[in-house]
Amino acid sequence: MKLATLKDGSRDGQLAVVARDLKTAHIADGIAPTLQAALDDWPFIAPQLDALYAELNAGRARRAFDFDPARCMAPLPRAFQWVDGSAYLNHVELVRKARGAEMPPSFHEDPLMYQGGSDDFLGPMDDIMLAHEEWGVDFESEVAVITGDVPVGATPDQAHDQIRLLMLANDVSLRNLIPPELGKGFGFLQSKPATSFSPVAVTPDELGDAWCGGKVHLPLRSIWNGRPVGQPDAGLDMAFNFPQLIAHLCKTRNARAGSIVGSGIVSNRDASRGYSCIAEQRCLETIEHGEPVTNFMRFGDTIRIEMLDEAGKSIFGAIEQIVKRLEP
Secondary structure, three states, X not given: OEEEEEOOOOOXXXXXXXXXXXXXXXXXOOOOOXXXXXXXXXXXXXXXXXXXXXXXHOOOOOOOEEOOHHHEOOOOOOOOEEEEEOOOHHHHHHHHHHOOOOOOHHHHOOOOEEEOOOOOOEOOOOOEEEOOHHHOEEOOEEEEEEEOOEOOOOOHHHHHOOEEEEEEEEOOEEHXXXXXXXXXXXXXXXXXXXXXEOOOEEOHHHHHHHEEOXXXXXXXXXXXXXXXXXXXXXXXXXXXXXXXXXXXXXOOOXXXXXXXXXXXXXXOOOHHHEOOOHHHHHHHHHHHHOOOOOOOEOOOOEEEEXXXXXXXXXXXXXXXXXXXXXXX
């Protein structure tokens, strides 16, 4: 099934079930007020939501209305936890190679992961508001999962069973703020503004055969200023699948229902598939020509991130954002 959170003036929005074709929706207030409430009691709530989903897809839902992604908040407007991995080692290798650094062998065995801010996410069509474009504004096209309760010490198999929903993410980075922050030895903070997510989150069964081995085997499309710049396959070159990423998170702590785990920038070794972030293109340019030529995003730039099924239909809806100046 497909679920969305609609803007209603509150922090957590209103849970809605969305039709498979993304054309209609139905408020789910009679079942659960918010997505977090549904996740907290998933075994009981999910079958009820799925029944409403079946009615909606059959055209029998009595209070169906046209679905408008512009009305959407992030599926989870705020979450108890947001962590982002870096499961595509091609991206990591390119970044390190561009600055003359070797790839540590441990990177192939132990996932990279950082803890992001989770108290305030952006909706799929919310503007990216920033004070300075000189900060090096970059999009990051990713896939993410929402978990149920995962206990400390969980194995990847146990973690797999707790993957409730999948969605797309734009984990915006401010590239020119990253070096001084990482230089302090304490990780990202100001260089990572609010992350945005796709209009809907979907249960794994919605992906059919494309959901296999804890990965999504479909291209992820990035369109920057109306120009396609990348469509790498999210199932290729993913060194750590989602169950492994979740198990890594839970090595020393629980992950509670509503935790979000990102894949990191989707990246393929085949450069002809393009890129999911500007930094990767700049790294390729540095490796091949000695310096980057592609600029980061400017005020007024747009980014569209979307994944289509094999029939060419949008699965999650699209993230469509504009970078705008934050006025003092």
